[in-house]
Amino acid sequence: MKLLPRTLSLYLLRHFLFWCLSVAFGVCAIIFAADMIQLLSDDLTQPGVGTFDLMGLALLRLPQTFQQVLPFVILIAGLGTYHQLTRTSELVVARAAGVSVWQFLAPPLLAALAIGIFRITMLDPVATTLQSKFDLLHDEWFGNGDGNxxxxxxxxxxxxxxxxxxxxxxxxxxxxxxxxxxxxxxxxxxxxxxxxxxxxxxxxxxxxxxxxxxxxxxxxxxxxxxxxxxxxxxxxRISYSEILDRFAQTSVISFWALPRHISLLESTGFSARPHRLLWHRLLAMPLLYMALLVIAASFALRFHRKGDAALLAGAGAFTGFLLYFLSDLVYALGINSSIPLQLAAWAPAGVTALLGITMLLHFEDG
Structure with a gap:
């Protein structure tokens, strides 16, 4: 397969990144507004805590929450990118010039891979650090902490x-x-x-x-x-269940700290299965983001030809929510040891990738 010309590759990449940033900004605004509403409700009984303090508190939790919805950002950005390029007939012209769907999918796929690597190696450590700070400040200001x-x-x-x-x-x-x-x-x-x-x-x-x-x-x-x-x-005042819950918590442990934390847990007798599952799940993130992009491309290209934009939006949203539900279900089965740990971590990404490739092969290559 021939590589795309540099100009066309950068053009596709710019469109995808623009959609990613636009969707990410909108999602962050929604998350921030929801957190502020919750914190303002809590603040009704907490004199001395100002609005700017609550805004800072909401910003501390924002990266951790944003990480959870980042797969939807990739999916929506992919749908928007390829639907727009198809609607303006730019991809039609590219295909008439001999460019295959796999070629104009390559630049955004590399971008999705880079976003996945950035998420687990840089965003995750920052998010876990800020989440720890959020927990401390929230307990201090709202009196939920017991000093333990x-x-x-x-x-x-x-x-x-x-x-x-x-x-x-x-x-x-x-x-x-x-x-x-x-x-x-x-x-x-x-x-x-x-x-x-x-x-x-x-x-x-x-x-x-x-x-x-x-x-x-x-x-x-x-x-x-x-x-x-x-x-x-x-x-x-400490209970045994509190000890177990504290060590089962994974939201304040970064990607780089997980291997050492797993070793410490196992050396002291605690189960490190949730942390091992999280480690593998993080490693599978880049593959999941690329698979979601393939799914988005197959929907955008397929349904636009039928002239049904509503069906496009509905199919994309349904796929995203279904993926979220099934991923959490498989993750829960992995936590409970109902299925092998590696299978629970890698199955959602692998199945999504196979489904997306199959759909593109069927719709585009006959």
């Missing part, structure tokens, strides 16, 4: 609990999902003035009914000797 923190490190699991009577810091070497317990526990408590109060070392522990149930305990209170006991019960 759950995190992993190379040495194990760390938990911090902030209460009226001071701060408690808990470290565990590993977690057993089978019996919902933690091993190798060190619990440090501090008074409200951040002065050391006591240290508790335990071989094992679990959270039941709002209390740490520790066994194999050595306890040291400031100014006293070491005390050994078989069991000890310590009140806590």
């Amino acid at each position: 923190l759950v995190a992993t490190a190379g040495s194990g699991v760390w938990l911090r609990e902030q209460g009226l009577d001071g701060t408690a810091i808990v470290h565990a070497n590993h977690v057993s999902l089978a019996n919902r317990s933690l091993g190798g526990i060190v619990l440090l408590t501090f008074d409200p003035d951040d002065r050391f109060h006591e240290r508790v070392d335990a071989q094992f522990g679990r959270i039941e009914n709002g209390r740490w149930q520790l066994s194999g305990v050595e306890r040291v209170v400031a100014g006293h000797a070491v005390e050994r006991m078989d069991k000890l019960s310590v009140p806590t």
